[in-house]
Amino acid sequence: MQPLTNHWGITMATLLVNGTEYTLDVEADMPLLWALRDELGLTGTKFGCGIAQCGACTVHVNGNAVRSCVTPVSTVEGQAITTIEGLAQAVTGTNTSAADITAVQQAWVDHQVPQCGYCQSGMIMAVSSLLARNPNPSDAEIDASVTNVCRCGSYPRVRSAIRALANA
Amino acid sequence: MKMNRRRFLFATAIAGGGLLLGYSATRPSKHRLANRDLAAGDARYLTSFIRLDPDNQVTIYVPHSEMGQGIHTSLAMMAADEMDANWEDVRIEQAPATDLYANDALVRGFASEFGLPGFLTGLVNFGSASIAEIMNLQITGGSSSVRFTGDSAMRPAGAAARQMLIQCAAEQWGVPASECTASLGHVQHNASGQTVSYGSLAAAAAELEPPQDITLKSRDQFTLMGKPISRNDIPAKVDGSAPYGIDAHSEDMLYAAIRLAPVFGTTLVSVDASEALNRPGVVRVVELEDSVAVVADNYWRAKEALKLVKAEFSASDNDNTSSADIFAHFDQRLGADDSSEDFEAGDADTGLANADDVIEAGYRVPYLAHAPMEPMNCTVHFQGDRADLWTSTQDALGIKARVASIAGLDEDAVTFHHSYLGGGFGRRLPFTWNMIDHATLIAKEFDVPVKTIFSREDDMQQDYYRPAVASNFRAAFDTNGNVTTWHNRFTGPIQVPGAAHIPYAIANQSIRVVDVETHVPIASWRSVDHSQQSFFIESFVDEIAHRAGKNPYQLRMELLRDHPRHQRVLEVAANAAGYGQNLPEGHALGIAVQESFGSIVAEIAEVSMDENNRPKVHKVTCAIDCGWTVNPDTAASQVESGIIFGLTAALYGEITIENGRVAQNNFPDYEMIRMADSPEIDVHIVESGEALGGLGEPATPPIAAAVTNAIYILTGERVRELPIKNHRFSGNASVAGV
Numbered sequence: 001m002q003p004l005t006n007h008w009g010i011t012m013a014t015l016l017v018n019g020t021e022y023t024l025d026v027e028a029d030m031p032l033l034w035a036l037r038d039e040l041g042l043t044g045t046k047f048g049c050g051i052a053q054c055g056a057c058t059v060h061v062n063g064n065a066v067r068s069c070v071t072p073v074s075t076v077e078g079q080a081i082t083t084i085e086g087l088a089q090a091v092t093g094t095n096t097s098a099a100d101i102t103a104v105q106q107a108w109v110d111h112q113v114p115q116c117g118y119c120q121s122g123m124i125m126a127v128s129s130l131l132a133r134n135p136n137p138s139d140a141e142i143d144a145s146v147t148n149v150c151r152c153g154s155y156p157r158v159r160s161a162i163r164a165l166a167n168a
Numbered sequence: 169m170k171m172n173r174r175r176f177l178f179a180t181a182i183a184g185g186g187l188l189l190g191y192s193a194t195r196p197s198k199h200r201l202a203n204r205d206l207a208a209g210d211a212r213y214l215t216s217f218i219r220l221d222p223d224n225q226v227t228i229y230v231p232h233s234e235m236g237q238g239i240h241t242s243l244a245m246m247a248a249d250e251m252d253a254n255w256e257d258v259r260i261e262q263a264p265a266t267d268l269y270a271n272d273a274l275v276r277g278f279a280s281e282f283g284l285p286g287f288l289t290g291l292v293n294f295g296s297a298s299i300a301e302i303m304n305l306q307i308t309g310g311s312s313s314v315r316f317t318g319d320s321a322m323r324p325a326g327a328a329a330r331q332m333l334i335q336c337a338a339e340q341w342g343v344p345a346s347e348c349t350a351s352l353g354h355v356q357h358n359a360s361g362q363t364v365s366y367g368s369l370a371a372a373a374a375e376l377e378p379p380q381d382i383t384l385k386s387r388d389q390f391t392l393m394g395k396p397i398s399r400n401d402i403p404a405k406v407d408g409s410a411p412y413g414i415d416a417h418s419e420d421m422l423y424a425a426i427r428l429a430p431v432f433g434t435t436l437v438s439v440d441a442s443e444a445l446n447r448p449g450v451v452r453v454v455e456l457e458d459s460v461a462v463v464a465d466n467y468w469r470a471k472e473a474l475k476l477v478k479a480e481f482s483a484s485d486n487d488n489t490s491s492a493d494i495f496a497h498f499d500q501r502l503g504a505d506d507s508s509e510d511f512e513a514g515d516a517d518t519g520l521a522n523a524d525d526v527i528e529a530g531y532r533v534p535y536l537a538h539a540p541m542e543p544m545n546c547t548v549h550f551q552g553d554r555a556d557l558w559t560s561t562q563d564a565l566g567i568k569a570r571v572a573s574i575a576g577l578d579e580d581a582v583t584f585h586h587s588y589l590g591g592g593f594g595r596r597l598p599f600t601w602n603m604i605d606h607a608t609l610i611a612k613e614f615d616v617p618v619k620t621i622f623s624r625e626d627d628m629q630q631d632y633y634r635p636a637v638a639s640n641f642r643a644a645f646d647t648n649g650n651v652t653t654w655h656n657r658f659t660g661p662i663q664v665p666g667a668a669h670i671p672y673a674i675a676n677q678s679i680r681v682v683d684v685e686t687h688v689p690i691a692s693w694r695s696v697d698h699s700q701q702s703f704f705i706e707s708f709v710d711e712i713a714h715r716a717g718k719n720p721y722q723l724r725m726e727l728l729r730d731h732p733r734h735q736r737v738l739e740v741a742a743n744a745a746g747y748g749q750n751l752p753e754g755h756a757l758g759i760a761v762q763e764s765f766g767s768i769v770a771e772i773a774e775v776s777m778d779e780n781n782r783p784k785v786h787k788v789t790c791a792i793d794c795g796w797t798v799n800p801d802t803a804a805s806q807v808e809s810g811i812i813f814g815l816t817a818a819l820y821g822e823i824t825i826e827n828g829r830v831a832q833n834n835f836p837d838y839e840m841i842r843m844a845d846s847p848e849i850d851v852h853i854v855e856s857g858e859a860l861g862g863l864g865e866p867a868t869p870p871i872a873a874a875v876t877n878a879i880y881i882l883t884g885e886r887v888r889e890l891p892i893k894n895h896r897f898s899g900n901a902s903v904a905g906v
Contacts, residue, residue, distance in 0.1 A: 044408020115236025118590030153812025
């Protein structure tokens with residue numbers, strides 16, 4: 001099928017975000033982050049550095065943690081994109097109410113992990129992806145997988161929360 | 169505890185029969201700050217409001233910004249505890265940015281401690297700053313919220329509400345108020361077995377005169393304070409729904425990306441934006457005095473188009489200035505020694521002249537950026553002669569006034585919309601307004617909301633930095649090896665008076681400051697002067713201990729003989745860290761102790777050198793005496809945070825100047841601690857029962873020296889310049905016997 005274009009000659013991108021299909025008139029190389037935030041108004045995914053260094057923009061693509069600030073929309077068209085707003089629904093597989101949260105999110109509440117909280121959407125997405133494939137990671141595996149920056153220094157509590165989830 | 173009679177309360181009936189209670193204070197007429205700035209104008213600043221609805225719901229309006237320190241919850245706990253409200257019925261609201269919530273308690277707290285807020289001194293010429301700018305304090309900073317607003321405003325407001333409700337119930341029942349008690353949102357009369365909910369008394373209580381004498385609870389009467397209560401802001405921070413300034417969003421919103429003059433103080437000369445204007449979504453290119461901005465329908469489009477803008481900025485005398493030049497200037501100024509007195513005791517010159525032994529050392533720290541996770545941003549929506557404003561700020565009232573002044577509007581014409589802050593650390597305090605000014609001027613050209621965002625690179629290069637500082641020391645010893653003299657010359661300006669003073673019992677002290685100026689803008693950075701002074705002082709005290717052949721812990725304990733609270737935290741930390749006991753092979757413990765913002769903190773870092781001869785911090789043990797704690801879990805998390813913030817700077821933090829501009833761009837070259845190098849942290853809160861101390865900042869200062877003092881034991885090499893990453897360790901022998 002011939003791609004649709006708008007008046008700037010921009011490809012219409014079809015994105016599947018949190019189970020809903022959106023067609024956007026954005027450039028193929030627009031990072032997913034800005035399509036989510038500025039085009040769809042899904043502001044739970046954060047801008048931190050723009051160069052995949054801090055992880056604040058982490059989302060899931062087919063369940064894998066991806067840094068959306070360097071992920072062109074053209075590379076994720078038609079794939080299952082999950083943001084923090086859709087995490088509970090994606091994990092439970094049901095169309096739950098917004099009030100429901102995942103075990104990881106509950107552990108974040110139980111351990112009072114967030115401080116300013118700005119990095120925590122990305123942190124939770126990174127940890128959720130790690131625990132989905134490795135429910136009992138070693139410290140070295142945690143260190144290698146969770147490389148997000150938290151300027152408030154929530155790291156000790158992130159580790160405690162992961163430990164508690166692994167032992168649950 | 170009895171409250172001062174000069175304070176009084178306002179009670180106002182609100183629609184629906186509720187009671188809205190605010191606590192106020194007369195102007196702080198005895199303080200020079202107030203004398204100078206409040207000689208005319210309004211006498212009253214409400215510091216807080218408690219709203220009580222007929223259904224027993226209590227709404228507590230908190231006049232501080234929530235940036236992760238848990239202040240909304242802690243301040244609400246203080247009011248609700250004194251009120252004997254049922255915590256289940258308490259709702260916490262951010263107080264709106266209006267003069268009603270200007271923070272008089274904060275001004276008085278700072279005035280009594282410093283004379284002026286620490287983050288305001290040295291930063292501005294007060295002659296040119298308007299009274300509105302100084303007094304419009306709804307500021308969150310200086311580790312002040314709980315100890316000033318909480319203790320002086322929220323607790324009295326809660327206590328007054330309780331007394332009014334008891335009085336009201338007593339009158340209804342025709343019994344003496346002294347026979348009535350309150351708990352969990354109800355008043356009881358035990359003799360008759362009657363009980364009534366607060367909510368049903370709200371309308372009647374609003375008719376009462378608020379009490380002038382307020383009795384606060386003693387600590388053994390607390391029902392909420394002192395308990396680890398979950399923060400109310402956390403649920404929204406785990407599901408993406410918590411709003412930050414950068415999340416302001418509307419369908420018709422435009423976005424601005426900006427390029428500022430790279431050398432501080434220079435201006436825009438010429439622009440060629442023809443290519444940028446042809447890019448998708450680009451609406452306009454805005455030229456400002458020191459910058460050029462592209463406005464588009466999406467931030468990324470604006471940013472991409474900005475890359476195509478050719479801009480020329482003016483030349484300046486600083487175009488070739490480097491960090492090396494700046495430090496050479498500092499050394500030259502310190503050598504000339506036209507210093508100002510900071511603290512003098514005894515006779516340091518004689519002490520040095522008569523010494524049996526003298527040691528000297530020069531220390532340096534670099535500029536530091538704040539780098540909060542939420543990049544600087546501001547959204548303004550102009551509609552005719554009024555404006556709406558969204559930005560994450562530690563100073564809502566000040567920002568509102570600033571936008572009004574830049575836009576030429578009346579202050580009341582600007583509506584500020586609160587949000588959470590994605591980190592502050594001083595970057596979102598007054599006088600760090602570049603982003604706000606630019607966003608206002610850009611948005612003024614449109615009648616739709618315009619969100620201006622500093623990219624991470626802009627944020628790194630256009631900050632107001634923790635100053636670079638040099639500090640030179642000499643110490644003299646007598647024939648018995650006892651230290652007699654402390655001689656210190658450091659570069660200013662001083663932002664927090666007293667930060668270079670020492671608690672150690674040394675007879676002769678000469679501590680003097682040499683003010684230096686550079687073209688690099690500076691401001692407060694978490695713990696302000698203490699962030700560098702603690703590194704200097706606690707390192708040089710360690711040097712004294714080693715020169716004297718004494719154990720660094722023992723020497724500190726001896727010299728802290730006039731400071732039992734310091735001794736106590738050192739002792740608690742040392743015991744918890746296993747100081748003096750066997751450590752794993754190749755590990756060492758470094759010690760530092762520092763008082764700041766009313767709290768005393770001892771930190772002990774357990775460090776080893778890895779196979780590449782780089783330090784590895786395994787564990788930090790911390791003991792903090794902050795008087796007592798309102799929310800112990802929040803207190804511990806603030807301490808953990810402060811340690812990691814300070815450790816990040818000690819290990820990696822460095823902003824350098826090259827060709828007049830900041831050399832660092834983003835996180836790869838302004839490296840952060842992450843999970844892999846985040847140490848285990850063991851926090852011990854020592855409740856001395858003294859006045860409340862701060863928690864947001866005091867854990868940051870000691871960590872640098874704690875780590876470098878351990879490194880000295882391991883390597884015999886003294887790190888006198890931060891960050892540690894720049895130091896090449898030779899890998900030779902360690903220092904024995906400590």
